[in-house]
Amino acid sequence: MFSLGAIKIPTVAFLRKQLNTTALIEFGKYIQKVFPAVFSTEFIQHEVVGEYSYLFTVRGSDPQLMPYMLLAHMDVVPASEEGWKFPPFSAEEDEGYIYGRGTLDNKNSAIGILQALEFLLRRNYRPRRSFYIGIGHDEEVSGLDGGKQIAMLLQARGVKLSFLLDEGSGILDGVIEGIKSPVALIAVTEKGSLTLNLTVRSDPGHSSAPPKETSIGILAAAVSRLEKNPMPRLFGYGPELMMFEHLASEFAFPLNIVMKNLWLFSPLVSRIIERKPTGNSMVRTTTALTIFKAGIKFNVIPHLASAAVNFRIHPAQKVAEVLEIVKDTIDDDRVEITVTEAFDPLPISPWDDQALGVQIFRRTIMDVFPHVSSIAPGVCIGNTDSRHFTNLTDAIYRFNPVVLKADDVSRIHGWNERISVKDYEKQVEFLFQLIQNSDIDKLPKPHLSTHEL
Ligand SMILES: CCCCCCCC/C=C\CCCCCCCC(=O)N[C@@H](CC(N)=O)C(=O)O
Numbered sequence: 510m511f512s513l514g515a516i517k518i519p520t521v522a523f524l525r526k527q528l529n530t531t532a533l534i535e536f537g538k539y540i541q542k543v544f545p546a547v548f549s550t551e552f553i554q555h556e557v558v559g560e561y562s563y564l565f566t567v568r569g570s571d572p573q574l575m576p577y578m579l580l581a582h583m584d585v586v587p588a589s590e591e592g593w594k595f596p597p598f599s600a601e602e603d604e605g606y607i608y609g610r611g612t613l614d615n616k617n618s619a620i621g622i623l624q625a626l627e628f629l630l631r632r633n634y635r636p637r638r639s640f641y642i643g644i645g646h647d648e649e650v651s652g653l654d655g656g657k658q659i660a661m662l663l664q665a666r667g668v669k670l671s672f673l674l675d676e677g678s679g680i681l682d683g684v685i686e687g688i689k690s691p692v693a694l695i696a697v698t699e700k701g702s703l704t705l706n707l708t709v710r711s712d713p714g715h716s717s718a719p720p721k722e723t724s725i726g727i728l729a730a731a732v733s734r735l736e737k738n739p740m741p742r743l744f745g746y747g748p749e750l751m752m753f754e755h756l757a758s759e760f761a762f763p764l765n766i767v768m769k770n771l772w773l774f775s776p777l778v779s780r781i782i783e784r785k786p787t788g789n790s791m792v793r794t795t796t797a798l799t800i801f802k803a804g805i806k807f808n809v810i811p812h813l814a815s816a817a818v819n820f821r822i823h824p825a826q827k828v829a830e831v832l833e834i835v836k837d838t839i840d841d842d843r844v845e846i847t848v849t850e851a852f853d854p855l856p857i858s859p860w861d862d863q864a865l866g867v868q869i870f871r872r873t874i875m876d877v878f879p880h881v882s883s884i885a886p887g888v889c890i891g892n893t894d895s896r897h898f899t900n901l902t903d904a905i906y907r908f909n910p911v912v913l914k915a916d917d918v919s920r921i922h923g924w925n926e927r928i929s930v931k932d933y934e935k936q937v938e939f940l941f942q943l944i945q946n947s948d949i950d951k952l953p954k955p956h957l958s959t960h961e962l
Pocket residue numbers: 614648649650651652676677678679684685782787788791889890891892893894913918921
């Protein structure tokens with residue numbers, strides 16, 4: 510059963526230096542209380558990193574086996590009191606669901622991993638393969654003080670990982686139009702990100718004698734141009750090509766033929782899938798207008814107007830290219846553009862018969878979710894703490910073992926985030942099984958089944 514107390518602790522991250530540190534400390538105390546075996550077992554070392562994050566080192570019995578890592582985070586995005594069926598930090602149970610901020614992103618993983626390990630320890634289990642567990646405290650605001658510090662600490666210790674598993678994708682059931690059965694998408698990369706601050710300055714004055722153009726009007730026109738001119742379609746130039754090829758047999762005729770021949774049909778397919786926001790995020794670098802600030806009084810022409818625009822960069826594009834397109838689209842020197850944050854899409858992790866992590870995930874998914882009809886490589890449309898671990902391994906995977914239905918995706922960072930009790934139990938079962946399956950020292954034989962690889 511989900512430790513409901515974890516959801517009730519409001520570990521909200523507003524900005525990098527605006528965290529609810531009281532709640533973060535409480536979360537640390539909470540996990541020590543509910544997972545006593547994890548914190549007292551002789552072969553498990555726990556450390557607090559960056560003041561609030563946790564790093565667990567679980568020493569396996571066979572030092573020859575290269576360790577792996579499980580990553581999650583305890584912080585959550587803010588939640589408004591309105592719009593929710595139940596208050597976001599009440600952990601209310603209703604018709605088999607637990608409601609609350611963090612139930613999908615990402616206390617389900619943080620608690621789920623520790624819960625699975627606690628169960629194993631109570632059965633006197635000791636793993637053969639060592640592994641690390643990282644529970645970050647600031648993932649939602651960059652991960653620089655939590656996840657990144659854990660990565661740097663491990664790097665300083667000379668640690669290399671055989672693979673790393675973080676949040677960022679899931680088992681999609683009815684999310685991809687045309688696919689009826691649930692499919693597991695394990696993201697092999699995540700999109701890059703670019704956040705720009707746009708500023709326009711103009712002379713302030715009395716609203717009774719306004720100039721032809723004001724800072725607000727100039728800025729509004731600029732951001733509107735960005736919204737009306739989406740970034741180019743790049744569908745088929747990144748790993749989403751692999752994803753749809755793997756999923757082709759899931760579509761009914763004639764779509765299965767179309768998906769098998771994306772070299773020919775990708776322009777057509779991209780026009781169809783871009784109609785929905787999640788589909789659009791697979792097709793191109795997305796443009797999101799997220800902040801707009803100007804004015805203080807109805808009869809004062811403001812001197813300053815500013816806006817923030819956040820782009821999530823398609824794996825086939827780079828920051829520099831997006832910036833050039835933005836400048837060309839705005840095409841107005843009065844709009845000052847400054848870069849707030851920028852990084853390229855993450856490297857693509859291996860997806861082949863030699864990829865140990867993939868083979869272990871595949872086997873575990875088949876054990877725990879037998880109704881999943883395909884397992885395919887995907888793209889994480891957001892960002893995760895795993896992006897700080899590229900110096901430790903090239904095998905980074907993003908997959909939350911939870912079934913997401915069409916309306917669940919918008920609950921993440923939105924209203925009424927929830928997880929069913931059954932789905933949470935499945936997540937713990939997956940992690941319980943994954944830890945044991947990771948003890949193999951060589952790859953399992955290819956499985957004879959209809960599952961895709
Ligand atoms: C053709 C349709 C394919 C649809 C694929 C959509 C798959 C959606 C499944 C799950 C959604 C997962 C959400 C991504 C996790 C992002 C984690 C996050 O919120 N990160 C923040 C903070 C950060 N680390 O930067 C973010 O802003 O990205």
